[in-house]
Amino acid sequence: MSFEIEHEKWISWHLSRRYGERKDALKRGHGYGNQLFAEKIWWPLVGHFQGLHPEYEVLDWRGRSYFVDFMWILGALRFAFEIMDYGSHGKDRTKYRMDLNRGLFLQSQQCHVISISLDEMKENPALIQAILRNMLAPYFTPVSLCCNRMEE
Numbered sequence: 684m685s686f687e688i689e690h691e692k693w694i695s696w697h698l699s700r701r702y703g704e705r706k707d708a709l710k711r712g713h714g715y716g717n718q719l720f721a722e723k724i725w726w727p728l729v730g731h732f733q734g735l736h737p738e739y740e741v742l743d744w745r746g747r748s749y750f751v752d753f754m755w756i757l758g759a760l761r762f763a764f765e766i767m768d769y770g771s772h773g774k775d776r777t778k779y780r781m782d783l784n785r786g787l788f789l790q791s792q793q794c795h796v797i798s799i800s801l802d803e804m805k806e807n808p809a810l811i812q813a814i815l816r817n818m819l820a821p822y823f824t825p826v827s828l829c830c831n832r833m834e835e
Contacts, residue, residue: 686726690718693732705740708750712738716766716801717752723808724799725753728815729823739763744788751789757822761794768801 697709717737725735739754741763753764765786786796797818804811 686722689732690721690726693735694737697737704748705738708740709738712750712752716768716804719801719804720753720764720766720799724804724811724815728812728819741789743785749785760822761789762819762822763789763794763796765796765798766801766804767798 694709694713698706701709721732721737725732729735734756736754736756738750738752740748740750741754742748751763752766755762755764763786765782767782786798789796797815799811
């Protein structure tokens with residue numbers, strides 16, 4: 684199966700199950716960096732999108748909704764992947780502070796937060812793949828690596 688076909692099916696599947704702001708966030712948020720992660724990092728590493736949720740809605744410590752770039756849900760385990768580009772995360776100190784607070788909050792809720800530099804992902808995807816392979820290897824099982832069905 685090709686990445687393009689599976690990616691389209693995966694995004695369509697998520698869009699068909701979302702409404703309102705959750706649907707709009709997926710349409711807006713699954714842009715260049717997120718597509719690059721899906722194609723150059725996740726797909727070669729895992730080979731399917733089972734359990735990976737794009738633009739996943741979470742509540743912060745104030746009860747306010749925001750969207751994590753990707754959430755990989757594996758049973759009771761949660762892995763949040765944030766694609767960090769300098770333009771949207773580095774110039775505004777308030778936004779930068781809030782991004783860090785959200786990451787800390789997610790970690791306090793037993794979520795593994797993995798921040799990935801967009802620049803590094805573009806220039807050296809093999810490095811990001813290798814690091815993620817090492818981090819996630821204990822959670823890869825024959826079932827998690829072979830199945831191509833999607834679950835919400």
